[in-house]
Amino acid sequence: MVEKILKLFNSDLKVINIGLEIFKNDLESQKVSVVQVSWQPYPKLEKEYEDILSKIL
């Protein structure tokens, strides 16, 4: 079951970069389409709030 992987090999790359921006810049310089997701650690919450949030999200 590797059809999707073969499709990746044979398509233009379209990349979502989450984290280090250097990877986005390097791909752009190779003319690859990239969008950047800025990531920050989740704030530390009390466990009960975290449980409530994870239910909501």
Place this chain on the structure above:
Amino acid sequence: MKTNYYRDSLQLLHLSEEAKKIEGVKDAAVVMATSTNKEILSKLKLLTNEGLNASSTDLIIAVLADSESAINHGINRIDASLTQPPTSKGRFYTIEAALQSMPDANLAIVSIPGEHARRIVTSLLEKGLNVQLFSDHVSQEDEFELKNLAKSKGLLVMGPGAGTSIIAGKAIAFANVVRKGNVGIVAAAGTGLQEVSVLVNDGGLGVSQALGTGGGDVKDQIGGITTLQAIEALERDTSTSIIVIVSKPPDPTVKKKILDYATQSTSKPVVTCFLGAEWSPNTIVNGTRIYSTRTLHAAVLETLKHVASPATIDSISMLPNELFAIVDEVRKGLKARQRYVRGLYTGGTLAYEALVILNQLVGRVYSNAPVNSSFKLRNSSESFKDSVLDLGEEEFTLGRAHPMIDPTVRQLRLIEEARDPEVAVIIMDIMLGYGSHPDPAGAMCDSISQAQMIAKNDDRVLPILAHVCGTDQDPQRRSDQIGRLQTVGVRTFSTNALMVAASALISRRDITLATLNEFYKQFLDTSQGK
């Protein structure tokens, strides 16, 4: 000091470099206050008591300047850069928003702290994306779960800890610019993938796809899930005509699984290089031949034999007597007490290849990441006899950018090694390609000159050898990098394996040509076993 203030190590490295350019600032560093960083700040005379007491979740801004006002000016400028809001063009704060902007995305690169990776990667897989997972410190349970989820969806999770792939002709993260061709590579070893792809390029061939699986993939707990998927995909990929598999020693059951799968389910030639693993002879089953090699160098020569002309093989290799002739020149003037090799590596797989070769040619070699755990350095910050360091290991990188990007750790270590009168030769890798330092050779030149001056003042010579792993198409341009090294007297080699073999001959002047010939047959020249 800023308490509980996170910025990623690359951003901080960039800020540190910018800070050094501020008028009146003599030296500066902006780092997370990990123990590794505090130790380095102390060596750079940038550690104050406040910094010493900071915890690893705090951020230190350290500035060295001649006056209080210059220090304050420097700190204020750095602080302003830290808190500057990012530009918003092409930037999103959720995966959903990013996908709305790019609904046909087919790959995600994830480089966030490992403990947060599971949630993000699961979400990406659910949305049908393949994932290159650069993050380290992802638990085996998480890796196993993510890879199984990916497999069930027919997708790849390349990683965790996988910083190198070449997909559809594009270099992902830490990869080199090589020509497109028919060699498919599967690697549980990042700089192994880089070395193989670069040498394949040097040999006149090209790469169809090169897939980094992450080192953990070949452990029992994971069972080679991604490796097997990648082999299957390369077998089906019409532009691939030969498959190269590279790894540090897989767990034996996983190695068997990989070999069994390759034997039974592929029709293309398969070249394996399980560095440091027990060597398996070549096998032919159902017309598929599995070629077994012991070094990255040998894996590429074997590959070239199947799909290139013999002339191209000469372009990367060197005969034993040619190597001897070079070494004879380099080792002139060494003192009798200079008898040890010191390896200062930024690439983990290349360090491992060095250990495999030196174990064969000089015997016991110590390391912070040894082949045999009995030869683990007691203290990574102090070399012992023959030592090879992987400076990308955690003890050197906690809260810092990898040494392929930030040369500071190696610069400092080189000076320390140069002070040791028993060192005969220093070897190092210079890794080019996307992701790496923009001028890794240039960044080492001052320290190299300083190291040679230390030796000269002690009435010694100190040969320094390098292997530049990269191509002229890489952003750093290999020929420029080699030129820089040559101006400070460094001898460069076309492969890591040749450099390491040369270092063995420099440190052990009693190795004969006959011994070297035998080594070549087993480790470099793959015609054996056919």
